[in-house]
Amino acid sequence: MSDTGIGASVKRKEDQRFLTGRGNYTDDIDRPNQTYAYILRSPMAHARIKGLNIDAAKAAPGVLAVFTGADTAGLGGIPCGWGVNNKDGSPMNEPKHPVLAEGKVRHVGDPVALVVAETYAQAKDAAEAIEMDLEELPAVVNMEKAIAGSGPQVHDDAPSNLCYDWELGDEAEVDGAFKDAAHVVSIDITNNRLVPNAMEPRAAIGEFDKATGEYTLYTTSQNPHVIRLLMGAFVLQLPEHKLRVVAPDVGGGFGSKIYHYAEEAMVTWAAPRVGRPIKWVAERAESFISDAHGRDHITHADLALDKEGKFLGLKVYTKANMGAYLSTFSTCVPTYLHSTLLAGVYTTPKIYSEVKAIFTNTVPVDAYRGAGRPEATYLLERLVSKAAWELGMDQVEIRRKNFIPKDAFPYQTPVALQYDSGDYDATLDKALELADYAGFPARKAEAAKRGKLRGIGFSTYVEACGIAPSAVVGSLGARAGLFESANVRVHPTGSVSIFTGSHSHGQGHETTFAQLVSDTLGIPLENVDIVHGDTNKVAFGMGTYGSRSLAVGGEAIMKALGKVTDKAKKIAAHIMEASEADIEFKDGKFTVSGTDKEMAFGEIALAAYVPHNFPHDQLEPGLEEQAFYDPMNFTFPGGCHICEVEVDPDTGVVEVVNMTAADDVGRVINPMIVEGQIHGGLAQGIGQALLEQCIYDEDGQLVTGSYMDYCMPRADNLPDFKAATTETLCAHNSLGVKGCGEVGAIGSPPSVINAVIDALRERGVTDISMPATPQKVWQALRAAEMPAAAE
Amino acid sequence: MPNVSMTVNGKQVSQEVEGRTLLSAFLREKLDLTGTHIGCDTSQCGACVVHVDGKSVKSCTLLAVQADGASVTTIEGLAQGDDLHPMQAAFRDCHGLQCGFCTPGMVMSAVDLLQHNPDPSDREIREWLEGNICRCTGYHNIVKAVKQAAQSMKGQQAAAAE
Amino acid sequence: MHNFDYHRPSSLDDAVAALGKGEDASLVAGGMTLIPTMKQRLAAPSDLVDLGGIADLVGIKDDGDSVTIGAMTTHAAVAASSAVPPSLAALAGNIGDAQVRNRGTIGGSVANNDPTACYPSACLALGATIVTNAREIPADDFFTGMFETALEESEIIKAVRFPKPEAGNYQKFENPASRYALVGVFVAKTKDGVRVAVTGAGNDGVFRAGDIEQALSANFSPDAVDSSSIPVDSLNGDIHASAEYRQHLIGVMARRAVAAING
Incomplete structure (x- = not known):
């Protein structure tokens, strides 16, 4: 291993600019003659727009234009990227999602008018002068009420607010498995709604060049090419060659910056109408009511076990909140990213899953770090722990007994996926060792002396990422392929530019991808630049989400690098007058086997561009290759998270005192970065379990609309983490990599809640929902003490 | 409009601003020091922290006029040339x-x-x-x-x- | 935020004059509450009179039996002062975050009387006197309700004078999200007896917990504290804490304060 190659904890190339304030985020960009946009949003969750008087706003100082839904009604709706069918095969309900509200507003924050002015303050001042005549309609927030049929309708063309009623598996067959069961363990569970809260608020700048007819959109996106495709083809009907989308440095995404948002279309569409570039930057309060939220499932599940504790069957009934409109990937999250994970790491032979997707008068819900897999994992691991407690089994024993054994791979689950590799005992063993499980009883006893209740909780999980094989997702309703592209451009002096369709917004691609190149070509890291985030520079790309950058984007780079070395060998063979078959390439040198002839990579690069005596019919000049890589399968990272908490019974405060993660993410390219990704995921997982909750009141007002009420994890909420990796290689990609971006957020929440329940069990508490806030814990303790009072 | 003068990263600056101009906006928009970021509107996130007269403050919760006469250090002024702090x-x-x-x-x-x-x-x-x-x-x-x-x-x- | 005319007087008299001139003028001290409120357009003064230019308002003076803290003294300065009773310094050192403490001032906090602020509890529990440009107001008469004080229109706080207690302790249970006091209890043993003030919990702002004071006067031990007599309907309930939970926390925090004092 070289000190910059695969497996080295190389310090990040991108850090210098971020640490010196020279990052280039969308809001840092100012275009010549730029104007500013403010978006007037609905203060009501559900209302009919009876009138909009924009005259005073138009006349306000500095105002250049005011647009409403009447102006944008001819545009396409914001599209959904994944069609899901009902049980009977009919397509889902897919109501229009207008760019600016048309006739009705359907959630607090629904955009009503776009005000463009010389300054942001002027635009905002003018928006106050818009008279919105809204006739408030009853709103529906609660999913049960929404599908009851008698209440408010979010969309007239979606009866009972149902988007789809979908299933996976044969319910009757699974019922059969329950007949033989010695035990059935049931659970009702809520996966709490979250607000992603990347620290950089979303922003967009639209620009139009009259001379060329080209549009440019600068935007906070995880996937600029996807935005170009969705916005260009479906909303604005702009041809791709006239539309450039740039996603410069992006301050975190966690899923929330995958989607095509109306604001992007607004500023792009309005730019030629105003005749100047238009910049919009969200205030945080606006982010809360316009960024897609995450999770929000209600589930009932039953697990059948035999008398030994072996799982026989699983039935899962889920209601998933879609919010008021379908965001880009919303529909696949509770179905193909959730139900297909319900086997988990276990050999459960029969599984049935039903998902009802429901419209409510809330912000659209879509993928947030983990997307579907955290919901599946939380459900399963809560259920498994509950089963162990009810059956009097050890938490470790029940899991080991049901693990898919390591010699069973490839393993076909009953819920469509085929896991290629894994070793769940290995990650469990590693976690038990790191967490000092054997020492837990002593720690618990010591905590008791201090008046604290100490508990330990487990989660053993698998997830499906490296999203995704186009053929598979296409057959399941995806309206796009999920390959990735890469271009390797070797410059005459031997330095290399890599153009990748992946997008880095914290993941460190500029370093990890450069390591792949340094390792493959044997050149120094500083000779490699990673170019991403600009549709005019990068040929195509599907972007970064679903822990796919390395397993899909990295593989595309490897494929292109393979083409480059093949071509370079041809050049070397020609120059060194040898047969191509005799050329070996190692450590940056081309040698002719059996001779002492050698040429450095840089010499071949130069020769490629100075092809004085190339046989032009056999060898083209230049050294640049493009590759597209479409994965064969998902990748399946897995692992074990063990959480240890102390509860203060006087106040209900839960402190995470130990958080251990042993994860198998396949081959690790940069251990430092992988560990950082796991830390970040753990923090979001602990955040979901203990702190974060998005609350709407009955009228559809967002109660947790700022950091004053939405509890973000802070440094003093979290412990130091113990993170380690074990390794089984992915069986179907060249690097053997699986993906590490989401495992922390997927695996950890049930370990935290299981630990809280374990701590409270001695006081009679058997259930607690996320987030386990101090108030909730105190109430649970009080209810357990005084059963009568709880009724 | 009031005029504000201050020393930013060792350099004397003087500009007219609206009273309502926040120090963060002054730094980002008037001085093009975009390393200071805005992550929230409730003074919670701290992406905008700079030093005013040697003490850390949230520049989104301070008017530029309140920093008149002060010495301000931003992230751009922390390193000594190419040497990182x-x-x-x-x-x-x-x-x-x-x-x-x-x-x-x-x-x-x-x-x-x-x-x-x-x-x-x-x-x-x-x-x-x-x-x-x-x-x-x-x-x-x-x-x-x-x-x-x-x-x-x-x-x-x-x-x-x- | 809406625009305004900005004034930075260098004396209290000039400040009063500036305050009188504006149609809807407002004082700004550290600005830690006012500026965010203006950013949200929930406040829109025509004139902003910045007290930051008045040097007399800054400083901590040890008067022997008491300590006088200038209105524009920051929380950080109070926290770092050895002249200030340790319980008060500790309270100041845990207000907001480090950056808020570098800007926020005692005068601003007391004048604002945010029901979740820490300082009002210290004023009540220690029996402080609010010194203004016009008069001296005992803390017991100063805090008149949520965001309400006894201050007149053009009255400006100059300083807050705290008698030094025999012992004191402040226990704060933070709102998990905002970090303001969900419940804060200041227990003080003063020459006038035991005083207990509660912030964060009351639906009319900071208040003294009379029953707990009496119980502690008779028996200054954690076991004597019982918060169940504080009427639940006098307490706040929100998503973070119901009134019942707040009532319970008042007891827990008071017991912890007493235990801390007793060592």
């Missing part, structure tokens, strides 16, 4: 940043901590940083970086004293 260097060495958006405020806040407390414990670091929200790192490596910076700054001081 020990805190910046430690953040890089310890992988204390991912997307980089909270980083300027986090670094400026951490530098102020070491001015008060040159050898903080983990707990003290975590408590001091409660006004700086990071969504990427889980703080583990940030805490590690602050500790490393404290060690390296102590080392520098010891070397300077000899």
